[in-house]
Amino acid sequence: METIYLGIVIFLFVLAIFDLVVGVSNDAVNFLNSAIGAKAASFKTIIFIAGVGVFIGAALSNGMMDIARHGIYQPQHFYFAEIMCILLAVMLTDVVLLDVFNTMGMPTSTTVSMVFELLGGTFALSLIKVYSSEGTLGLGDLINTDKALSVIMAIFVSVAIAFFFGMLVQWLARIVFTFNYKKHMKYSIGIFGGIAATSIIYFMLIKGLKDSSFMTPEYNHWIQAHTLELVGAFFVFFTVLMQVLHICKVNVFKVVVLMGTFALALAFAGNDLVNFIGVPLAGYSSFLDYTANGQAAGPNGFLMTSLLGSAQTPWYFLLGSGAVMVIALATSKKAHNVIKTSVDLSRQDEGEENFGSTPIARTLVRFSMTLATGISKITPESTKRWIDTRFRKDEAIIADGAAFDMVRASVNLVLAGLLIALGTSLKLPLSTTYVTFMVAMGSSLADRAWGRDSAVFRITGVLSVIGGWFITAGAAFTFCFFVTLFIHYGGTVAIILLIGVAVFLLIRSQIMFKKRKAKEKKDETLKQLLSSSDNAEILRLLQTHTREELGKILAFTEENFERISTSFLHENLRGLRRSMGSVKFEKQLIKQMKRTGTLAMSHLDNNTILEKGLYYYQGNDFASELVYSVGRLCEPCLEHVDNNFKPLDAIQKGEFADVTEGITYLLQVCRSRIENNNYDDMDTDIRKANELNGQLAHLKREELQRIQSHTGSIKVSMVYLTMVQEAQNVVTYASNLLKVSRKFQAEE
Structure with a gap:
């Protein structure tokens, strides 16, 4: 003892x-x-x-x-x-x-x-x-x-x-x-x-x-x-x-x-x-x-x-x-x-x-x-x-x-x-x-x-x-x-x-x-930026910081878009709630990113701000819209599953599952290009985005015809149309983000 x-x-x-x-x-x-x-x-x-x-x-x-x-x-x-x-x-x-x-x-x-x-x-x-x-x-x-x-x-x-x-x-x-x-x-x-x-x-x-x-x-x-x-x-x-x-x-x-x-x-x-x-x-x-x-x-x-x-x-x-x-x-x-x-x-x-x-x-x-x-x-x-x-x-x-x-x-x-x-x-x-x-x-x-x-x-x-x-x-x-x-x-x-x-x-x-x-340590770029007084260095650091931030947002969009789509199709309430929580947190990060980005821009001289400022703020706006689109996609899906409403029919599930793969791949490509600052052959990605938007527009017309013929549930049709619309928004904002990022990152 x-x-x-x-x-x-x-x-x-x-x-x-x-x-x-x-x-x-x-x-x-x-x-x-x-x-x-x-x-x-x-x-x-x-x-x-x-x-x-x-x-x-x-x-x-x-x-x-x-x-x-x-x-x-x-x-x-x-x-x-x-x-x-x-x-x-x-x-x-x-x-x-x-x-x-x-x-x-x-x-x-x-x-x-x-x-x-x-x-x-x-x-x-x-x-x-x-x-x-x-x-x-x-x-x-x-x-x-x-x-x-x-x-x-x-x-x-x-x-x-x-x-x-x-x-x-x-x-x-x-x-x-x-x-x-x-x-x-x-x-x-x-x-x-x-x-x-x-x-x-x-x-x-x-x-x-x-x-x-x-x-x-x-x-x-x-x-x-x-x-x-x-x-x-x-x-x-x-x-x-x-x-x-x-x-x-x-x-x-x-x-x-x-x-x-x-x-x-x-x-x-x-x-x-x-x-x-x-x-x-x-x-x-x-x-x-x-x-x-x-x-x-x-x-x-x-x-x-x-x-x-x-x-x-x-x-x-x-x-x-x-x-x-x-x-x-x-x-x-x-x-x-x-x-x-x-x-x-x-x-x-x-x-x-x-x-x-x-x-x-x-x-x-x-x-x-x-x-x-x-x-x-x-x-x-x-x-x-x-x-x-x-x-x-x-x-x-x-x-x-x-x-x-x-x-x-x-x-x-x-x-x-x-x-x-x-x-x-x-x-x-x-x-x-x-x-x-x-x-x-x-x-x-x-x-x-x-x-x-x-x-x-x-x-x-x-x-x-x-x-x-x-x-x-x-x-x-x-x-x-x-x-x-x-x-x-x-x-x-x-x-x-x-x-x-x-x-x-x-x-x-x-x-x-x-x-x-x-x-x-990955966020040290911003600290260096705010403490620097050299305009060229500030611009270089801001471009690096922007690539990091936009890459994170595209990664968030890709992960949650796929999770929301999959969770809704399989009626996984837990996955939808998880994404909804992630969206709320990401919105706070977006506000912080805009605030610190504006503070960083104020360190640049007037000529540089006139040349690059518009592209920078447009990029921030497109990034914000991506997050808000994910939120607008998740909210009706969560409400639908939480209320135990009827699920999508087999045709709707098949249609949206096919287009989801293409959107996820597009988001991966956009993130890779922005993070690596490589915009070679970017026109191919823009064409792919336009094709995806065309597919989504076709899905919207098909669903409207089903509504007219009274062949499905109105509640299901409403949530499905919202999903298609927000998917279109995600594609549009991602491709626009890619365009303005190339202009902002371009060497003068």
Whole structure:
């Protein structure tokens, strides 16, 4: 029996390594977003500074794992076997859950996931214990709900406060410095740098180092008693230092950004380490206590009262954790994926939007516009003109390839640090992820980065991330609840099965992530296009990008036209529903393609736009019509089969099946020509398209004659005529797309 629990402890530490990797992949956005978004330094330099902060924070952490030891459950009422069951379920759930979010590129809270996993696992066993104890124990005796409730409240509080103050402080900073900040910082930069650096140091003392291994109660008490004197001294020192650095031509904003990155990385490692190794260490401590004192009582009879005390984590665990976190930070592709989501949502310029539009986002935009109009009416014209001079985005000093400037990056880091330090001093469990993300979103809104053409997409993205945080809590609680029950009743067999499932899910997630990244590499053309300034290169890249996009649309049309035709002829409702869902998704992609294509066209000079623009927009219109024709074909077919109406007769099936083969082949040929940019002997394909249209026109006349002679069902005839008409449209739009694509791709 002891060997089994030793194996569980070892497996917990193995999972802890994976948890450290996926946890850092998720939380890296907290301290890397601003520095990378503003390109404050090279990527390697930023990673190095953050890595040093992470390692020092982990090494100096005191390892107080109270939340994993007694923060959620009351260990004095749980036996050793029950505690190990909960801890194993928590780790299995946590690793898989965080990896799923990282794969999707969505930042979430490791604190919330761990707390609600512990709550779910504890709740599962508590129900069993309450039932078996016959009233001697209640849920209140077994679960400490205060921590979970405070985390839930902190979600609402931190999201709203961080967003509001991010917006307010960034607006004030922009009023002071403007977008052309180098002209307006002769004297103000010293004060700003002093406030920023002092805030960062204060944040490190209050949040990053207050629980460090070298920070004794005496040091803590002295810092608390002399906080005002320390803050004043730091402010004077850093104000003078930053002014001197500015005189010496050093970019103070860059210094502040890198300092803030280091401070947030240090605080993250020092405080969030419990989220990754707290549970395994609680299991390790439980095992040591059981082997020393509980073997006589057995695993189901030895109460874990020892977990009520706090434990000091051995230094080698801290150093090992720090090393794993640094390696994960430097090598994790998923960390870069999560950072990309946050940076894209806060970038200053327009570009390819990764999120669609939702009714809530549209309502919020309309409400904001109404509110802004109302405020504008009561604001004096002279004031509005003066404010507009401070927000001239065309004067923005943004590094090549950066998403926003140094002013915003500095505000993001300093304000996030201050809010987290304030929450800590007020004993509010603010999530680092929530605060840093929402500050970045608020500052981007204040910077007018959310224009009318992008606001609805940015808001949808923000709401998606916030929704993901709530999903984290629910999913963590639910999954861990059932995993705990499965382990409790299934024993060793259940543990082995769950380990196998977890390994399978992690491997599958990695494979899916690699496939998605490989697909994204194909879309790099657009990014190069938007960042280029050479007209010839822009046109070449746009032509390449257009071939890729039109090829995808023709592939979609070919696949779904064939599926709809086959499914309708065989009354396959599932196939029709699948195509209908694909059409809805493809319509969103078409809108995005048109939006990004128009943005790309705006980078060309006037002569090129006049020569190529018409063909480009015609191609987009024909591509759109192909997708909408597939939708118009699918809708009546789906309704017909779903209502169990009479099928086509044998003659109609034979006629349409024959022409379907020809249309599918035409779509294949068109896609091949466009993707390979080869239009030799294209006239043959145009003739084939005309022949297909002639066949379809003949089918339409035949069906009209059948209607006149009353030889078939009216409902069948109606859907059949619609199918023939939309098939004609598909052929016409495909051949027209081929013609305009040749003209757009032609060398001048």
